[in-house]
Amino acid sequence: MNYKFIDLFAGIGGFRQGFEALGCECLFSSEIDIHARQMYCENFGELPLGDITQIDENQISNHDILLAGFPCQPFSIAGEKKGFEDTRGTLFFDIARILKAKEPKVVVLENVKHFKNHDGGKTLRVILDTLNELGYATNWEVLNAKDFGVPQNRERTIIVGSLNGVKFDFNKLEKKSPVRIVDILEKDGKFDYLEEGEYTLIENPKRQPSGLIFCGYRNKNIRTKGTRENTQHLSRVHKQPNRIYDANGTHPTIASQESAGRYFIYHEGRVRKLTMMECFRLMGFGDDFKLIGSKANLYNRIGNSIVVPMVEAIAKEIKVQILNAQNKKEFIP
Structure with missing residues (x-):
């Protein structure tokens, strides 16, 4: 099944590369940083749209999966919980409004390790409550890149939500044997x-x-x-x-x-x-991935990306645990 996804806060396309490796198709992408957009275009043949806050959800095609590595922002919560309305004024609100309008079967969110403790845990709580309000069964975990075949100690918080009531089981992710920095070094140069x-x-x-x-x-x-x-x-x-x-x-x-x-x-x-190529290898990008821009821009781009083999492992289990278990007629043709 050729599942369709959209790529929000796309960066240089780490999420996209991981899901495309599992046969999924990208229908839409958005990224505000011009340098990241140019590099994305160089590698995927399309220029992502810009500021997500200025994009009408009706511009976005129906899709099965929403992917977003979004910035961490506090929510202003005063008194009684308001769910979806608590997110207004943040970039997560734009994710939520797209979920509400398009109802993709799966949502995958990525953030830094300490996101789970941000603002005393309120940020994570509001996001999970909002996803639940929108009908998504949710689960989250802190994953480390070194468990997925890259020699980098990089921990990230991953949230997976599904509309079919299935809570994603992170324990079923396929882990790989540890590798060392020496295993990804260039031989000549x-x-x-x-x-x-x-x-x-x-x-x-x-x-x-x-x-x-x-x-x-x-x-x-x-x-x-x-x-x-x-x-x-x-x-x-x-x-x-x-x-x-x-x-x-x-x-x-x-x-x-x-x-x-x-x-x-x-x-x-x-x-x-x-070398710059070795830095990109530490993120799981192949040597055919095109690097453009200054060193400063490239370090910024790679530091904000997600580790591709970890994404592949997540995509594989989402297909098995959630998508393949549903009626195929429910998906976007």
């Missing part, structure tokens, strides 16, 4: 190495439960006292940029700013930056 005097390595670095092996720091002094027993720590350890990670471990979350380009890896006795 012009690499940006640091000179030996530009960094300091830690003796006997320990693998963290997340899979990270923090092994050094650029141009900072080591201090031996820290919170982890038997592990050397570095001054200003909270500063993620300029850390060095062993290529035999996983990579930390790629941030959505240019400073992410200052992450370094230790590989084959030398320290270097990841």
Whole structure:
């Protein structure tokens, strides 16, 4: 069955790539950032429409699945819960009004890990209440990219809702064996190495439960006292940029700013930056994905994207658990 979906807050198309890999068809896309729109167009052959708040829901074709990686915003809740009306004035309201008008069978929402605690948990509660009010049975989970075949410790909150009353079972998602940074590195290329005097390595670095092996720091002094027993720590350890990670471990979350380009890896006795292609591989994009724009824009785009193999796993189970179980006559031809 060729299920139809729409791609809201589309970014560079991570959601789209994952669902298209499972045979689904995109009918509509929206993204406000011009650089992301240009890159989306370069890879998918269509320019997403812009500001979702200015798009009439009647412009959108009927569809089976709504996908949205939306920004996190607080809701102004005073007194009694109003459900759908509580979301007015936020970008989630635009998702909700489209759901109300088009009634897709499935909605998939993505946000950062700490979204579940945003505004004391009120944000998540209002969204779940609104989806329930619109007829969707909901479930949510925090998923980590490293469980889906990419060597990046990147956690994201995923919400899945269905109109047929089925609560999506995240436990059935197909997990993959852990991979290491070294498994996605380019074999040949012009690499940006640091000179030996530009960094300091830690003796006997320990693998963290997340899979990270923090092994050094650029141009900072080591201090031996820290919170982890038997592990050397570095001054200003909270500063993620300029850390060095062993290529035999996983990579930390790629941030959505240019400073992410200052992450370094230790590989084959030398320290270097990841290439831009390697950064996109950490998100599960193939080497045929076209990269356009400045480095600053590319780091921003990749840092705001969703991990493609994780999307594929979600899409596969949505088809099995929800869509394939319904009467095929109910779907968009």
